[in-house]
Amino acid sequence: MRTRTAILVVLLAGLHLVLLFAGFFAPYDPTTQNRELPYAPPTRVHFKDSVGFHLRPFVYVWTSGLGGDQPDSYQGSYQEDRSHEYPVQFFVSGTSYKFLGIYETGTHLFGVAEPGKVLLFGTDGYGRDELSRVLVGGQISVAAGITATFIALLAGSILGVIAGYYGRWIDESLMGITELFLSLPWLYFLLGVRAFLPLHLSTIRTFFLLTGVIGLIGWARPARLVRGVVLSARNRNYVLASRGFGGSDFYLLRRHILPETFGVLLTQAALLVPRYIAAEVTLSFFGLGVNEPVPSWGNMLSTLQQYSVLVSYGWLLAPACALVVTSVIYSSIADIFHSRLKSYST
Amino acid sequence: MKVIARLTLHVCLLAGACFAAAPIPEAASPGEEIARMADVSGHYGGHLTIGQRAEPRTLNPVTATDAVSREVIGRLMGDLIEINRSSQQTEPALAKSWKISPDGRTFTLQLRKGIRFSDGHPFDADDVLFSFNVYMDEAVDSPQRDLLIIDGKPILVTKLDQYTVRFALPRPYAAAERLFDGLAMLPKHLLEKQYHEGHFAQAWSLNVQASEVAGLGPFRLKQYVPGQRVVVERNPYYWKVDQKNQRLPYLDELVFLFVGTEDAQVMRFEAGETDIISRLSSENYNLLSREKSRVGSQLADIGPSLEYNFLVFNLNDLSGKKLNEVAGKQAWFSDLKFRQAISAAVDRESIVRLVYGTRGAALWGNVGPGNKLWINQTIPHPSRSVETARQLLKAAGYSWNAAGQLLDATRQPVEFSIITSSSNSQRMKMAILLQDDLSHLGMQVHVVPLEFRAMIDRVFQSFDYDAAMMGLGGGDADPNPEMNVWAFSGTSHLWHLGETKPATDWERELDQLMQQQMVTLDYAKRKQLYDRAQQLIAENLPFIFLGTPNILAGANARVGNFHPALLDPYTLWNADELYVRGPGLENAGVR
Numbered sequence: 012m013r014t015r016t017a018i019l020v021v022l023l024a025g026l027h028l029v030l031l032f033a034g035f036f037a038p039y040d041p042t043t044q045n046r047e048l049p050y051a052p053p054t055r056v057h058f059k060d061s062v063g064f065h066l067r068p069f070v071y072v073w074t075s076g077l078g079g080d081q082p083d084s085y086q087g088s089y090q091e092d093r094s095h096e097y098p099v100q101f102f103v104s105g106t107s108y109k110f111l112g113i114y115e116t117g118t119h120l121f122g123v124a125e126p127g128k129v130l131l132f133g134t135d136g137y138g139r140d141e142l143s144r145v146l147v148g149g150q151i152s153v154a155a156g157i158t159a160t161f162i163a164l165l166a167g168s169i170l171g172v173i174a175g176y177y178g179r180w181i182d183e184s185l186m187g188i189t190e191l192f193l194s195l196p197w198l199y200f201l202l203g204v205r206a207f208l209p210l211h212l213s214t215i216r217t218f219f220l221l222t223g224v225i226g227l228i229g230w231a232r233p234a235r236l237v238r239g240v241v242l243s244a245r246n247r248n249y250v251l252a253s254r255g256f257g258g259s260d261f262y263l264l265r266r267h268i269l270p271e272t273f274g275v276l277l278t279q280a281a282l283l284v285p286r287y288i289a290a291e292v293t294l295s296f297f298g299l300g301v302n303e304p305v306p307s308w309g310n311m312l313s314t315l316q317q318y319s320v321l322v323s324y325g326w327l328l329a330p331a332c333a334l335v336v337t338s339v340i341y342s343s344i345a346d347i348f349h350s351r352l353k354s355y356s357t
Numbered sequence: 358m359k360v361i362a363r364l365t366l367h368v369c370l371l372a373g374a375c376f377a378a379a380p381i382p383e384a385a386s387p388g389e390e391i392a393r394m395a396d397v398s399g400h401y402g403g404h405l406t407i408g409q410r411a412e413p414r415t416l417n418p419v420t421a422t423d424a425v426s427r428e429v430i431g432r433l434m435g436d437l438i439e440i441n442r443s444s445q446q447t448e449p450a451l452a453k454s455w456k457i458s459p460d461g462r463t464f465t466l467q468l469r470k471g472i473r474f475s476d477g478h479p480f481d482a483d484d485v486l487f488s489f490n491v492y493m494d495e496a497v498d499s500p501q502r503d504l505l506i507i508d509g510k511p512i513l514v515t516k517l518d519q520y521t522v523r524f525a526l527p528r529p530y531a532a533a534e535r536l537f538d539g540l541a542m543l544p545k546h547l548l549e550k551q552y553h554e555g556h557f558a559q560a561w562s563l564n565v566q567a568s569e570v571a572g573l574g575p576f577r578l579k580q581y582v583p584g585q586r587v588v589v590e591r592n593p594y595y596w597k598v599d600q601k602n603q604r605l606p607y608l609d610e611l612v613f614l615f616v617g618t619e620d621a622q623v624m625r626f627e628a629g630e631t632d633i634i635s636r637l638s639s640e641n642y643n644l645l646s647r648e649k650s651r652v653g654s655q656l657a658d659i660g661p662s663l664e665y666n667f668l669v670f671n672l673n674d675l676s677g678k679k680l681n682e683v684a685g686k687q688a689w690f691s692d693l694k695f696r697q698a699i700s701a702a703v704d705r706e707s708i709v710r711l712v713y714g715t716r717g718a719a720l721w722g723n724v725g726p727g728n729k730l731w732i733n734q735t736i737p738h739p740s741r742s743v744e745t746a747r748q749l750l751k752a753a754g755y756s757w758n759a760a761g762q763l764l765d766a767t768r769q770p771v772e773f774s775i776i777t778s779s780s781n782s783q784r785m786k787m788a789i790l791l792q793d794d795l796s797h798l799g800m801q802v803h804v805v806p807l808e809f810r811a812m813i814d815r816v817f818q819s820f821d822y823d824a825a826m827m828g829l830g831g832g833d834a835d836p837n838p839e840m841n842v843w844a845f846s847g848t849s850h851l852w853h854l855g856e857t858k859p860a861t862d863w864e865r866e867l868d869q870l871m872q873q874q875m876v877t878l879d880y881a882k883r884k885q886l887y888d889r890a891q892q893l894i895a896e897n898l899p900f901i902f903l904g905t906p907n908i909l910a911g912a913n914a915r916v917g918n919f920h921p922a923l924l925d926p927y928t929l930w931n932a933d934e935l936y937v938r939g940p941g942l943e944n945a946g947v948r
Binding site for chain 2: 042044046049136137138297298302303304314316317318319320322323
């Protein structure tokens, strides 16, 4: 149990660190098109050549036999040009990006000398590096999930506490509203809401609109849970005693009641983050979220709506794999929170 | 027990075979003027299946507007004069010959004698008169009506004798014989009653009895299964024979299966469930060509289509609309140098390679290399040059700030959005390439995918857009269908709709050229006029022309006489000549 928790925490921290420093881990700019390399398969990393084994890995460039009088599919047309080796270098300088959004730098974890290209996840239909897009896209998708969760939990806990603590008509009307929100078919609602917004928005504004909308729709469930906890907590003996000693409402809430809700909120957070990442992915998949050329997992996956792309270029499923991994980590964490909570309350 | 089961099976199969038997072609009757196709051969029998993206809405040739319905109806109906899809020239059909008066205003058509509708009823001039009455009737509201009303006056149709009809046009009309293609001749004996009772538009809906539908096409209706398929069977009275004097068509049946999307069409074809597929994207074409030997198919790349894809800027009159933001950007869009700069910065070679997988052609004008009769070969094809584009912008008063952003004369950053249909992945891809190309000029471009109807609404109604990625053309090789784009009052004059008079001098000249070519009968003179029109369009760039895809089609290897063409319907235009190759080929190891 302990080791499992430790592994999960390390994984979770690792995932977020990689995404936080996506610009550093990504070898290229995610929007740069290499028009001579559309749908290039992942670059193979070699250690052995005709001379022998090398400790430093190296790559070859892809050349496509396409063009001229032999037009055909890009698929299978790429070959390694073995005439020149490009050793993989670490801490190389490349295209500049903003480190943590503030400090501008050009250092990347790894790379190869031009015109070599290290494309570990291959490229998309415009020759953009898929790995860099998964990392930078993940930054956006996961941040959207976390922000939306934060908004939902904040709104949910405030309303839940008010309903649970004050009871009576406040409780009834607020819980009535949560029922309304819970019964909304949220995907269609989101599609509808996005359609009302202006045509083109900057990525930042799209991001906040998306998270705002997702979060504000999602407050109902946490609100109900928090209300339940508050409802049972406010009649506990120590709360009643504290009230008897003249504790104000605010004091009671802060000191005795709110701490009771933390467990529920944490579990909810771990559950909601992957759900809201998926919500962002869904919206972007349908072209309602983050716009090209800025990557997000959703708009990257939307090219796979085409059958021919889906069956021909398997490496473009990378964002889906990333989404699955992220979701599994988060739901395992939620599992642990949940079992802790159960053992604590019994 | 087993024996009994097998016997029952045999009996069932026999019975099934009897019921499914297609009508046997009628022997030629004396005096019947049959068209002999001297270079067509094949053999009788079998059926072919075609996957359709949607279910047809109607079988009524007068009211049908959607491509899916027309694909079915076209096999059931015959026209007076047809455009041969392969040669792009007109050829006699139900009219065996025609004469044009020297002033180009009167057409006299000789109908084939003794030919019959698919129910055996004879066809003559009364049916032609009835059909044109219906097409020109305002109450029926046929989409073809617009073509037959010239300068607000209808074409006058008179019967000279049982097999001769005269058409009088209010003014000379170039290539008027092409108008007859697509005007199906209707059976007066079946439809007259409904027409006079005033509910013609409801006639021949999909659930009509097969016996109530008759036409002069190679097939006739057999069965409609809602949500699944339409089956058509051989018309035993069809008026064409092959080189051995066998009456066409060869096929017993043609089955139209409703499969849904383009991807579903491809999957059905891959699985061998359908036999013919047209308008493939290059990706799907490549997918099928990799599986060619497994599926056993023949694929055809006919070369660049007649369609043109382009970027159009919103130059509509926005006064009275609350669109200040767009109106502010029109100062850029209306500047020719700005549009020239964009055209110079576009990497058309990449569009052909990345969007069409090299199966397409770059365009610098509205007529592409597929239209050999009309293309103006003198229009220059400058290759991409960001340098030229920058010089053009500089000359027009634009400048760049330290961050490389393009600023206009009032120091405003140049930023606009391109709307495109989210369901068209090729145009979507073009827009993203364009976005990157224009970023090299310091322009900030947003690509906004919209649902198709929402986008059309913005382009045609609300004018709430900056620029749009669109495609037009492809109907016919002739310049006349282009009238509605280039005449200033045209309904597809996209960059400036609803003009009451030409907004610029070149638009005035373009309009005059288009009107003139429409009444000029001599091909060489018409070509000269249209060449000048193309030149004006290429010089003034109301559209930034980008590219055109090749027409790609495929059929199962057992389909004989498969000759896809550049014009719609790309593959089924010679459905009467298609046949199923014998078992010999299948045994030869194609499968």
